[in-house]
Amino acid sequence: MRALFLGALMMTVLTSAAQADAPGELLTPAQIEAAWVGKTLKAQSPKGKSYTLNFKADGSAEISGDFQDKGTWRLSDTGYCTTWPGIHGKENCFAVRKAGNQYTTIAADGSVNATITVAE
Numbered sequence: 396m397r398a399l400f401l402g403a404l405m406m407t408v409l410t411s412a413a414q415a416d417a418p419g420e421l422l423t424p425a426q427i428e429a430a431w432v433g434k435t436l437k438a439q440s441p442k443g444k445s446y447t448l449n450f451k452a453d454g455s456a457e458i459s460g461d462f463q464d465k466g467t468w469r470l471s472d473t474g475y476c477t478t479w480p481g482i483h484g485k486e487n488c489f490a491v492r493k494a495g496n497q498y499t500t501i502a503a504d505g506s507v508n509a510t511i512t513v514a515e
Contacts, residue, residue, distance in 0.1 A: 419494030424470035427491050430498070435514040441507055448511070450475075458482070474500075 422430070436448040446460030456468040456477060466479040476488040489500040489508055498511040 419492035419497075419499060422474070422491045422493055422498075424472070424474060426493075427475050428470060430493075430513065436511050437514050438509045438511045440509050447514075 431448075431450050432452055434449075436450070437445070438448055439445050440461075444461035446458055446462045449457045450468045451457075454467050454469060456466050456479075458464050458466070458479060462479075462482055464479040464481040466477060466482075468475060468477045470476075471488050474488060474490040476486050478486045487502065487508075489502055492499045492501065496512055498513075500508040500511065502508045
């Protein structure tokens, strides 16, 4: 019983430590909307693909560069979701962390999806 309790305690500590090590402040959906809607976003995937994103107030979205598509976006309870019919064909949702002028999008599985900056 004691080994089971210690194992559960270690998993809790390790999970909390991993979340604490993630860089930057976790943004609310309202903060994401204020920072990104109507602006040109420069993004790079973990595999080095570069692309530009535009999220519009009407819920439409465009991606260009190494990826090309027109789709939709929406705010979610914990971040935002996009649907790119020609790229994924299904909705994917992300949380966003901000550190300085850089945003990191994080997929539901905890992996980094992209690093984003707002073009001036």
